[in-house]
Amino acid sequence: MTEISAPARPQRGAVAYILRRSPVAALLVALFLIAALLGPWLAPHSMTDTNLGQALQPPNATYWLGTDALGRDVLSRLLGSAGIAAQAFLIVVLTGGVLGTLFGLVAGGIGGLTDLVLSRVIEILQGFPTVLVAIVIVALLSPSLTNAMIAVGLAAVPDFARVARGVAIQLREREFIQAARGLGMGEMRILASEVLPNMVGPLIIIASFDGAQAIMWEAALSFLGLGVQPPYPSFGSMLREAQNFLAIQPSLAITVGLTVSAIILGLNLLGDGLSDYYDRSDK
Template sequence: MSENAPAADAAMPGSVARQPRRASLLRFLMRRHPLALGLVTLFLIAAIFGPWIAPHSMTDTDLGAALQGSSAEHLLGTDPLGRDVLSRLLGSTVVAAEAFLIVVLIGGIFGTLLGLLAGGLGGILDLVVSRVTEVVQGFPTVLVAIVIVALLGPSLVNAMVAVGIAAIPDFARVSRGVAIQLRDREFVQAARGLGASELRILRTEILPGMIGPLVVVASFDGAQAVMWEAALSFLGLGIQPPAPSFGSMLREAQQYLSIQPQLAIVTGVAVTAVILGLNLFGDAISDYFDGDGR
C-alpha cells in the first residue's frame, strides 16, 4: 500500500497554501480529470443504489439458465448457477465499497491520530510512533489477513481489518508531515499566545490543514482495499458465498474460461474500472491541492 504514499506526500504543501481553490474542485475535475470523476461517480451510484437497480436477485440460483450469454433478460449473461451476472456485479460493488470504508476508517482514524500527535507534539512520542509504524509496514498484508481469518473466521470485516492495519502507516506518515509543517506557522503561534492548549491547537488549527492530503491517501488506500478484497475473496478468505464479490466471481469464472470467457472478462473489467477510477481520483486530488492543475 505504501507505493502510493509519495503522491500523497506531494500533496501536502498545497493543502494549506491553496485553501480558497477548494470551492472549484468539481469544476477542476470535470475540466481536467473527467475519466476519474466519471469512474468514481459510477462506482458511487452502483455502491449506493446497486441493491435497488439490480434487475434480478444476486443470490437466487436457476440451474436451467446456467452459463447463458447476453440476452434481453440477462444483459451480461448468467454464471454457472444461473445467477444474473449484472446483478452480482452490482452486489460486488457494494462489497467493494464496504471494504473501502472499513480500511479507510481503520487506517484514517488510527493513522491520523498517531501522525497528528507525533508531528504536533514531537519528542519521544514522535520517535515511538515512527518506529511503530515502520514495524507495522514490515508485516505482509496477506500474512496478517491469514492470521486474523484463521483466528476469527473468514469474513469481509476480518479480512479488511488486516488491510486497514496495513493502511495506518500511510495515514500516519502524511498527517505527521503536515503537522510538522504547520506546528510553527504564525497562526499556530498566535493560538499559543492566546493560551490555547497543545491538544486544542492540534484539533482546531492543524487537523483542518490535513484534509486535502488525507483525501489523497484515502483514495489510494481505498483502491488498494478494493484490490485486496478481491484477492482475499478469490482465495476464500473474504466474504463467503452466496454473497457476491469480485474475487469469488473471478474464482468461479476461472473454471469456465474455455466455455464462457465473458464471465471473467466483464468481472475483470468491472474491478479494474473501480481500482483505476479511485487511483485516478487520488491523482486528480493531488494535482488540485498541489496547484498543478491551475
C-alpha cells in the same frame, strides 16, 4: 478569546476541478457510487438465487451479461459486488485513516520522544505483510468482509500516518501556531483545531489511493476465500468461480476483471486529479 488560524484551503472547488480536468475519473467514480448505493434496486434479477436451467447463458436480452455456473445473473451480482467493494473502501479508509491520522498528528505535532515512539510503532505496522495479517485475523475470528478489511486497514495506517506527520511537522512552527500558543491554547487543542483542518486535502488524496488498494485487496482475499462468503457476491469470488469456465465462457472473467479495473482506475485518476488540485492551491 480571539483565535488565529491558517487560511483554509479551498475544498469546495475540488469537485469542479475534477469534473473539468479529469472527467474520466469523475464518470468512473460516479458509476461506481451509483452501483454501490443503488445496486439492490437496479439489479434486474436476484443476486443469490440459483437457476441451474439457465446456467452459463451468454449475454442475451434477459441476462444482459449472461449467467454464471449456477444460473445467477452476472449483472446483478456485479451490482452487488460494487456494494461490497464500497464497504471495503469505507472500512479500510476509516480504520487506516483514523488510526494513521491520530498517530501522525500527535507524532508530528508534539515531536520529541512521542514522535520517536509513534514512528517506531508505524514502522512495525508497515513491516507486516498485508496477506499475513489478514490470514491471522481471519484465523482468529472468522472469514468475513469486516475481518479481512480491518487487516487491510491496519496495513494502511502507515500511509495516513506519514502524511499526517509530515504536515504536522511543517505546520508546528508556523506563525499561526505560535500565535495560538501565545493565546494559551493547549497542544492537543492546537492539533485538533489548527493543524488537523490543514491535512484534509492530503488525507483525501491518500484515501482515494488506499481505497483503490482496498478494493483490490477485497477481491484478492475473497478470491482466496478469506473475505465475503457465498452465496453473497464479490468481485473476488466471482473471479474464482469464473476461472473454471475460461474455455467455455471467458466473458465471465473478462466482465468482472474489466469492472474491477475500471473502479480502481477511476479512484487512482481521482487521486491524481486531487493531488494536482491541492498542489495548485498551495501555490
